[in-house]
Amino acid sequence: QVQLVESGGGLVQAGESLRLSCAASGSIFSINAMGWYRQAPGKQRELVATITRGSSTNYADSVKGRFTISRDNAKNTVYLQMNSLKPEDTAVYYCNAAPEPSDFWGQGTQVTVSS
DSSP states (O other): OOEEEEOOOOOOHTTTTEEEEEEEEEHHHHHSSSEEEEEEETTOOOOEEEOOOOOEEEEEETTTTTTEEEEETTTTTEEEOOOOOGGGOOOOEEESSSOHHHHHHHHEEEEEEEE
């Protein structure tokens, strides 16, 4: 059974940083590339960063140069280092397989950036 547990969100001011973590159980982590998604109020969920099993990365233009995705295969954990945060980064952040997510979603972690 797949479980995805996100953590590390919080309330920060613009320009500050946060580091998100996602602990994955089940086969999803070993089989797939993983990604961080986010969903802001009233908006569709979007994929913001992807990392392959070999640690190749890809980013949405909106976060490129500010966010860094990484993974620890020994710990089945994927991270998202978010620097220079902006109010428009405010959203609930989720991890999942990427670019096609599985049907299993965690509870997400709320990131709120004040101006």
